Amino acid sequence: MSANLKKSLKELSKRGPHHVLEGDLGYTGLPGKIYTPEKGNGLPAIAFGHDWTKPIKHYHATLRHLASWGIVVAAPDTEIGFNPDHAGFAADLESALQIVAGVKLGNGNVSVSPKKLGVVGHGMGGGAAVLTAADNPKVGAVAAIYPANTSPSAAAAARTIEAPALVIGSGKSELFDAGNPAKLAYNWKGDVAYREIENGNQQSFAEDAGFQFILGAGLPKTAARETAWGLVTGFLLHQLDNEGKYSDFSDPEATGPKVSSYAGLELADKAGFAKDDTRLF
Numbered sequence: 001m002s003a004n005l006k007k008s009l010k011e012l013s014k015r016g017p018h019h020v021l022e023g024d025l026g027y028t029g030l031p032g033k034i035y036t037p038e039k040g041n042g043l044p045a046i047a048f049g050h051d052w053t054k055p056i057k058h059y060h061a062t063l064r065h066l067a068s069w070g071i072v073v074a075a076p077d078t079e080i081g082f083n084p085d086h087a088g089f090a091a092d093l094e095s096a097l098q099i100v101a102g103v104k105l106g107n108g109n110v111s112v113s114p115k116k117l118g119v120v121g122h123g124m125g126g127g128a129a130v131l132t133a134a135d136n137p138k139v140g141a142v143a144a145i146y147p148a149n150t151s152p153s154a155a156a157a158a159r160t161i162e163a164p165a166l167v168i169g170s171g172k173s174e175l176f177d178a179g180n181p182a183k184l185a186y187n188w189k190g191d192v193a194y195r196e197i198e199n200g201n202q203q204s205f206a207e208d209a210g211f212q213f214i215l216g217a218g219l220p221k222t223a224a225r226e227t228a229w230g231l232v233t234g235f236l237l238h239q240l241d242n243e244g245k246y247s248d249f250s251d252p253e254a255t256g257p258k259v260s261s262y263a264g265l266e267l268a269d270k271a272g273f274a275k276d277d278t279r280l281f
Contacts, residue, residue: 022035049132052123194261
């Protein structure tokens with residue numbers, strides 16, 4: 001019987017127990033923001049990558065949510081122009097990880113364990129997060145939310161990464177989809193959980209409602225966004241902070257309300273591979 005995320009997902013989709021502090025990453029020379037719980041030692045931390053042309057201000061609620069569950073977040077506000085350097089953005093994510101792992105945060109009341117580091121990103125940032133994890137033994141987990149295509153290719157880099165991954169994709173084809181999340185997940189060398197969220201898509205995850213409405217995406221899909229928050233939070237708490245009670249969030253076949261998971265031949269089909277494709281074996 002596959003794992004059922006229903007109870008824990010409902011909990012983790014809502015704000016966590018920690019009071020959140022917000023700081024400026026720019027004092028280190030790297031533009032961006034830092035979100036931390038008010039206090040804690042040896043905490044897990046992630047670098048977060050934004051989507052194409054989306055400044056970090058459009059992820060305020062998302063990043064506060066992760067910090068409210070005890071996860072330190074460093075989010076570079078770089079490469080936000082129309083022609084971003086994907087490899088450069090991946091390097092910025094790596095720099096952000098080094099910064100939070102190397103200094104005391106939150107007025108000296110917060111420290112990060114260098115053994116509990118991960119990378120998370122949305123759209124372009126999801127692809128950049130994958131590039132950051134390639135050949136990087138410090139990265140213990142990767143979460144790519146509706147990841148987009150990058151240059152160099154994140155889908156190709158996935159074939160080399162042994163760190164566990166969570167990949168979130170859309171359950172239906174969208175006009176402005178910029179990547180193939182299922183293919184990236186299928187290519188992953190290490191353990192991977194691929195999920196699709198009902199009514200979730202790349203355009204509706206960022207918190208810029210006006211832009212979404214102009215694109216025709218309609219009203220903000222806050223329920224789908226909160227579900228993604230819960231999936232990512234549970235995965236990170238299990239993989240980075242060793243919280244066994246959230247192990248189902250790493251199960252490739254786990255299901256939950258409005259969440260579907262795909263593995264094996266089903267994932268290959270989602271990725272666009274034919275059943276007789278030699279790449280399946």
